[in-house]
Amino acid sequence: MEILSLAFIGGNFLFLILIGYSVALDFITPSQSMIDGGVTLVSGNGRFELGFFSPGLTTQKRYLGIRYRNSPATAVVWVANRSSPINDSSGVLMIDSTGNLVLVNANNSAVWSTNTTTGAERPVVQLLDSGNLVLRDQEDGNSGNYLWQSFDYPGDTFMPGMKLGWDFKRGLNRRLTSWRSADDPAPGDFTWGTELEGNPELVMRKGAAKFYRSGPWNGMGFSGSPDIKPNPVFDYNFVLNEDEAYYTYAYKNSSAMLRLVMNQTLYSRQRYTWSEETKSWVLYGSVPRDLCDHYATCGAYGNCIIGAGTAPMKKIAVVIPVTAVFIAAILLISYFIWRREANRTGNWGNDQNNDRQKEDLELPLFEFTTVVDATSNFSVEEKLGEGGFGAVYRGTLPDGREVAVKRLSRDSGQGLNEFKNEVILITKLQHRNLVKLIDQAIRKQLDWSKRFNIICGIAKGLLYLHQDSRLRIIHRDLKASNVLLDEAMNPKISDFGLARIFAGDQTEGNTSRVVGTYGYMAPEYATDGLFSVKSDVFSFGILMLEIVSGKKSRGFFHPNHSLSLIGFAWRLWKDEKPLELIDASSSESGSNISEMMRCIHISLLCVQQRPEDRPSMASVVMMLGGESTAMPFPREPGFINDKGPLESDSSWIRLQRSSTNQTTISLLEPR
Known part of the structure; x- marks a missing residue:
């Protein structure tokens, strides 16, 4: 393996001859x-490359770095001589007599070194498939017993397998x-x-000042x-013991x-994934997601409220009294005012739920006794199913x-605000394919014409x-159990408890509180809390596959493979089958x-x-309506390969548990 040393003699000519062979070269001695x-160092899987580069277009300074090999040159993940650039192309990387990896300039002066005091009889430097550059003894093979590794000295990029945190034994x-x-x-x-x-906890700083914290x-x-949670894209872990404390993924x-x-x-801190289709x-x-994620942005004891979208709307400063007497006086006065209002209105219920009480819902009101009588005191025999609310x-x-009566459970994973949100949205929205507040369960066999009608609706x-x-x-x-059917088998979208209202020109937003149902959630929403009209489109696509195939996305099983329903459909599409x-019962x-x-x-x-x-839903409707489109x-x-968790159909994707929704079919009646 003398190829790299010959590069001193052959220059560019030798580089052109040996460039094909250099792909397999992942270590130097x-x-x-x-x-x-000259020739670069390439990982065994061909994904990473160690070589010299100049960042940007305005500098001729040279740096030694690792990058993703088959992606744009800007994807540099680690730089050796960050603070000590070489002013020309004279840089040479070698293993010196002490067994350290050293970068020298034209004067043979070291501009960067691994500077380890632990020597090796037969040192070797290797670029691993993970993108980790390691110095080890050749006798150790791939045991992980490294004398030095670049993952211990990260730059601006956090790579899978890196450890973000402390090694107490080494003070690192x-x-x-x-x-x-x-x-x-x-x-x-x-x-x-x-x-x-x-x-x-994980903390971002701007200089010495805290900028963002993950919480303990x-x-x-x-x-x-809450966005760092079990998900279909990556595994994460935090290790805490007497030797180490670090976060990894x-x-x-x-x-x-x-x-x-x-x-x-x-x-x-931005998360990127590589797209083979667009080669980009x-x-x-990204984190922080918005101004409310910034550390102490509202001051001490502040509570930041952000509306739909990413711009902060207002800050509410809550001043904490410092004397017990003052606290007692305020509480006592507040109690008498509250009781007087409750006696006047005859309502001792929960009056804490904000401005929505001022909404004129234009709904008929029922006495609770009427509802109890209608459902035979919420009899088990009258129970149609379970939803996120109860x-x-x-x-x-x-x-x-x-009628169908939805009762909010004390153990509901979704709260009173979400329940009211659904009621308010249903009363404001008027469309033949949106459910109103009177419905009835029926069941009928679905042939293809009915299925196509449901999809279009x-x-x-x-x-x-x-x-x-x-x-x-x-x-x-949006999922199968949130689409109801009337007696004419017309579909009605229901369950608006988790819906978000956008301004007229807004089409996307983000949240640190991801809610919904695995199996229907779009990738960008499940992993990063980014939601938009296109995340609803993704859920609609899953629902279409379920209607066409007659199979559930969650818990999909095929005896010949472990693909999800999406993956199975994609394989059949690529195989031109x-x-x-198609569900056999609908393909008469x-x-x-x-x-x-x-x-x-x-x-x-x-x-x-x-x-x-x-596509947008406007494009979807157009494509469904015309064969010439x-x-x-x-x-x-x-x-494509992930099936999501099978143990729950929870609409509250946190550490809370919610009940499983059952499919209902509804009958609409006029108001």
Whole structure:
């Protein structure tokens, strides 16, 4: 393996001859060297490359760094000589007589070194498949017994397998530090690491000032970061013992490319994944998400409230009294005022629920005794199913009308605000494919014509929510059990408890409180809390696949493979066998094969990985309505191999548990 040392003699000519052979070269020994402009070091899997580079377009300074090899040159994940650039192309990387990896300039002066005091008889430097550059003894093989490794000295990028935190035995604190600018890799003032004051937590700082904190580690997660939770994309872990305290993560799909980068310009930690289709890095989320995520942005004892979207709306400062006498006086006065108002109105219930009490819901009011009588005191025999709020019961009003009664449970994973949210939205929205507040359960067999009618009806109802209503609504929990059918088998979208209202020109938002149902949630929402009209489109695509195939997305099982329903549909599409997805009970003779094919095609367009690739609901309705409409070829879907958790159909994706929704079919009656 003398190829690299020959590079001193052969120059560029030798580089051209040996470039094909260099792909397999992932290590160097003391008898070899790597020069600027010569052969680079490439990991065994061909994903990472160690070499010389100049950042940006305005500098000629040279740095030694590691980057993703088959992606744009900007994807540098580690730099050796961040603070000591070489002013020309004279740099040479070698193993010196002490067994250290050294970078020298034209004067043979060391500008960077691993500087380890632990020697090795046969030192070797290797670029691992993880992107970790390691110095080890050749006799140790791949045992992990490294004398030095780049993962212990991260730059601005957090890679899968890295440890963010402390090694107490060595006194080593691994933390990320941003670049000073886009063309200067020198350490900036934006950092992210594990801090150990009290319980350990992840903290970002701008200089010495705290900028963002994850909240303390409580043994299960970070208390202030509900977005860091079990998910289909990556595994995470926090290790805390007498030797170490660190945070780490690993990508579940080993073939995927992921990086977390500290952005000095925006002061945010950004998560990127690589898209093979577009040959580019796709931003899938950032932290902090909004101004309310900034540390102490509202001051001491402040409570930050942010509305729909990413701009802060207002801050409420809550001043804490300091004397017990003053507290007692305020509480006593408040109690008498509250009691007087309660006596006047005859309502001793929960009056704490904000401005929504001022809403004129224009609904008929029922005495509780009427509801009790209608449902035979919420009899088990009248129970239709369970929802996120609690049980749903069949009832008969005194005038003979049959109704479904949704009762908020004390143990509900969704709260009173969400329950009121649903009532308010239903009363404000008027569309033939949106459920009203009187419904009845019936069951009928669905042939293809009925299924196609249901698909078209759901699409029109969702289009109304996104575009045509006086409010722009993101449903956030569209699934089979939230679509009701009347006696004519017309679909009605229901359950608006988790819906979000947007301003007229707003189409997306984000949240640190991810709610919904795994199996229907879009990738960007499940992993980063980013939701938009396109996340509803993803859920609609899943629902289409379920209607077409007659199979549930959650818990989908096939004896010949472990693919999810999305993955199975995608495989059949690529194998040009999409009709094998069709439910046999709906594909009787005379069925419209072109409609079936069109629905499968549209569903795969809706479940594409990237939100921008998915069609709008206006386009979906147009494609469903005309065979002449041209449709693009779908790209690979999101969650193609993941089936999601099977133990619950929870609409409250946190550590809380919610009941399972059952499918109901409803009958609409006029108000």
